[in-house]
Amino acid sequence: MNRNSAVVESKTRTIKKSKIDYSQGPPPVSVNQAWCKACNICISLCPQGVLAPDEDGKPVVAQEDNCIQCGACWSHCPDFAIKSNYK
Numbered sequence: 001m002n003r004n005s006a007v008v009e010s011k012t013r014t015i016k017k018s019k020i021d022y023s024q025g026p027p028p029v030s031v032n033q034a035w036c037k038a039c040n041i042c043i044s045l046c047p048q049g050v051l052a053p054d055e056d057g058k059p060v061v062a063q064e065d066n067c068i069q070c071g072a073c074w075s076h077c078p079d080f081a082i083k084s085n086y087k
């Protein structure tokens with residue numbers, strides 16, 4: 001394995017299928033814009049690629065169908081700025 005292949009492998013993730021249909025309700029998670037400091041911890045830790053930064057660097061739900069309510073985002077946010085709408 002060379003250096004380049006290691007980088008490719010580290011960016012490969014297996015996306016699981018969510019059991020929740022978000023199309024009939026609120027988004028899987030919501031961000032308190034006033035509390036969020038755009039540290040991007042939640043975006044980095046999401047194993048499903050659900051979150052992406054907006055123009056201010058704050059997370060928005062970009063792939064809601066992928067959210068499995070794992071809690072990685074809200075349990076690691078240092079500012080309690082992201083929460084589930086389903087738990």
Ligand code: SF4
Pocket residue numbers: 031035036037038039040041042043057058059076077078079080081082
């Ligand atoms: S971890 Fe919290 S403060 Fe950091 S970007 Fe996500 S919601 Fe904002």
Ligand code: SF4
Pocket residue numbers: 028029045046047048049050051066067068069070071072073074
């Ligand atoms: S609950 Fe899990 S899958 Fe859903 S946005 Fe947060 S980290 Fe990603």
